[in-house]
Amino acid sequence: MLVVNEDRCVGCGLCVSFCPTEALKAWGLCHVDPDRCNECLVCIDYCPADALSMGEEARR
Ligand code: SF4
Ligand code: SF4
Numbered sequence: 001m002l003v004v005n006e007d008r009c010v011g012c013g014l015c016v017s018f019c020p021t022e023a024l025k026a027w028g029l030c031h032v033d034p035d036r037c038n039e040c041l042v043c044i045d046y047c048p049a050d051a052l053s054m055g056e057e058a059r060r
Pocket of ligand 2: 004008009010011012013014015016026029030046047048049050051052
C-alpha cells in the first residue's frame with residue numbers, strides 16, 4: 001500500500017488534490033485511507049517532497 005514518509009511530508013496538500021479516489025487527506029501531515037487507494041501512483045509523481053512511496057506489502 002501507499003506509505004507516507006512523515007519525516008519528508010510538508011503537508012502541502014498537493015497529493016490530496018490529485019488523488020482520483022479521495023484517498024488522501026492532509027491535516028498537518030498527509031494520511032492515506034487504504035480502503036480508498038487504488039494504487040494508481042499518481043500522487044507519488046506530484047509530491048514535491050518525495051514523501052510518498054509504495055510499500056512492499058502492496059505486492060503480496
Ligand atoms: S496511489 Fe492513487 S489512489 Fe492511492 S492515494 Fe495516491 S493518487 Fe490516491
Ligand atoms: S504532496 Fe507530499 S509533501 Fe505534500 S501533503 Fe502530499 S505527501 Fe505531503
